[in-house]
Amino acid sequence: MKPEQSNAWPLATITAAVIAVMLLLSVALAYFGVTWYSAHLETTFNFGLPPDAAAAYKAVNEGRLPEEAALRVLIELIQEESGPEDAKIRLAVLVSGLISAVVCALTGVWLSRRIARPLESLTEAAETLRSGDFSARVASPSGSTREVASLVGTFNDLAASLEMMEERLRFNNMAVAHELRTPLTVLQGGLQGIIDGVFPMDRKNIADLLLQVEGLGKIVEDLRTLSLAVGQKLVMQRQEIDVAEVVEAVISASGPMLEANGMKVETDLRPATIAADPARIRQAVLALLKNAGRYAQSGGWLCCETGPVAEGGVVVRLLDRGPGFPEDMNAVAINPFWRGDASRSRETGGTGLGLSVVQAIAVAHGGKLELRNRPEGGAEVTITLRPPEPAPP
Numbered sequence: 001m002k003p004e005q006s007n008a009w010p011l012a013t014i015t016a017a018v019i020a021v022m023l024l025l026s027v028a029l030a031y032f033g034v035t036w037y038s039a040h041l042e043t044t045f046n047f048g049l050p051p052d053a054a055a056a057y058k059a060v061n062e063g064r065l066p067e068e069a070a071l072r073v074l075i076e077l078i079q080e081e082s083g084p085e086d087a088k089i090r091l092a093v094l095v096s097g098l099i100s101a102v103v104c105a106l107t108g109v110w111l112s113r114r115i116a117r118p119l120e121s122l123t124e125a126a127e128t129l130r131s132g133d134f135s136a137r138v139a140s141p142s143g144s145t146r147e148v149a150s151l152v153g154t155f156n157d158l159a160a161s162l163e164m165m166e167e168r169l170r171f172n173n174m175a176v177a178h179e180l181r182t183p184l185t186v187l188q189g190g191l192q193g194i195i196d197g198v199f200p201m202d203r204k205n206i207a208d209l210l211l212q213v214e215g216l217g218k219i220v221e222d223l224r225t226l227s228l229a230v231g232q233k234l235v236m237q238r239q240e241i242d243v244a245e246v247v248e249a250v251i252s253a254s255g256p257m258l259e260a261n262g263m264k265v266e267t268d269l270r271p272a273t274i275a276a277d278p279a280r281i282r283q284a285v286l287a288l289l290k291n292a293g294r295y296a297q298s299g300g301w302l303c304c305e306t307g308p309v310a311e312g313g314v315v316v317r318l319l320d321r322g323p324g325f326p327e328d329m330n331a332v333a334i335n336p337f338w339r340g341d342a343s344r345s346r347e348t349g350g351t352g353l354g355l356s357v358v359q360a361i362a363v364a365h366g367g368k369l370e371l372r373n374r375p376e377g378g379a380e381v382t383i384t385l386r387p388p389e390p391a392p393p
Contacts (some may be wrong), residue, residue, distance in 0.1 A: 010146045018111050025107075026100035033096030034089065041088060118148050122155055134163035146242075179219055183212040225283075225357050238388060241278050243314045244269035244306045250285045251304060261293040263302045270307040274313035274385055276365055281316075281385075284361040287354040288318050288381055296322025299378055309384065313367065316383040324373040359385065 056066035121138050129135035136159055138152050190209045193199040246268055251258075258265055292302050299321025309315050358381075359369040366386030374380050 004148045005290040006262045012336055014071070014145055015111075018107065022104040022107055026097075029100040029103065030093065030096040033099065034092050037092035037096075038089065041254060064290055114225055115145065115148065118152060122152065125155065125159070129159060129162065134159055176219075176223070180216065183216050186212050196316050225360060237277050237279075238275045239278065240273060240275055243274060243276070243281060243316060243385070246278055246281050247285050247304055247306050248317060250289065254286065256288045257293055258302065260287065262300050263293060263297060266301070268303070268305040268307075270305075272306050272308045274312070274314045275388055276385055280361045280364070284358045285316065286393050287358050288383075291354050291381075292318060292320050292322070296320035296379065312387040314385050316385075318381045319374065319378060321378040324377065324379045325371055 052070040056070035059066040083296070118138065125138045127137040137156050140149055140152050187209055190199065190205060190212075194201045194205065199205050250269070251265060253266065255265075296302065301321045301332075303319040305315075305317040306321070307315055355369070355371075362369045362383050362385065366388065367384040370382040370384070372380050372382075
């Protein structure tokens with residue numbers, strides 16, 4: 001979630017405002033300091049004047065002509081004091097400038113500490129992340145600049161993503177170990193039984209063991225597909241294809257499987273041309289057909305649709321009348337090894353990676369996988385594919 005930034009000022013604006021304020025403050029301090037000290041010197045000078053010189057000074061300030069003798073005394077005193085007075089004025093300017101510099105420096109330190117404080121918190125949180133603790137978060141500082149607030153929000157989003165990825169990786173490792181344990185145990189037990197003479201080495205026992213090997217191969221291939229998707233190497237050979245023709249071919253090849261599951265198939269395949277990897281599209285459609293055959297056979301009906309969408313994309317949609325998806329839709333496509341029925345084994349429920357593979361293929365084609373339950377009952381699965389981005393000049 002992005003931080004609220006409506007009341008936050010950009011750092012450049014705050015810096016410019018502070019610099020302007022410091023400049024005005026330094027000029028004001030110097031001006032008032034020198035003005036006050038000049039007035040102080042003038043007052044001190046007046047108190048030290050002889051009576052006749054003081055009278056002449058007063059007359060000059062009032063615009064009257066003083067007596068000649070008194071004026072001559074006043075001029076002589078002013079000439080005598082002009083050198084020391086000028087030195088004192090220069091000293092006053094220097095002191096006022098130093099005071100202004102100190103005030104501006106303190107203001108700059110305050111501003112820098114205000115900017116650096118959340119950065120220090122970010123550094124500490126980053127060290128926590130580096131140590132492997134992805135639960136680290138940074139509280140959004142009040143009154144911070146827009147850039148700092150955005151950085152804090154981005155860091156928290158990154159930490160949340162890393163924490164989610166760690167949880168998913170931990171779950172995936174456990175799921176992979178669980179999925180591989182069963183066929184390996186069956187293989188080990190069967191082979192050990194044959195070696196010990198408990199089971200005869202006939203075609204049936206060997207065929208059962210081969211079935212377990214095939215199941216392991218399916219899991220490994222699906223995991224390889226997901227790994228290629230993470231490395232952005234899933235789609236390697238794009239070419240212009242009509243998705244309707246690809247889907248029609250996959251449905252035709254899957255006819256016996258669907259008939260065995262009691263599925264009546266209807267199609268609405270409108271032409272939809274796009275540059276895509278045909279092998280991956282076939283893989284995705286076949287995975288969806290297998291899922292429908294396993295989980296939606298109670299409805300006995302399946303509809304496949306294709307067609308173009310906006311901006312040159314295409315859509316592949318499958319509808320059924322089965323039990324539909326659970327309430328937590330994210331658990332279906334996001335969690336690998338998900339099965340519609342927790343009691344299903346691999347023999348009846350596949351590897352559990354089907355929808356994750358389909359999602360990876362859709363994303364690799366710039367699209368997405370959407371799952372929803374139909375109001376009239378059943379599930380609706382939609383794959384949206386997008387054309388590749390044009391190469392930069």
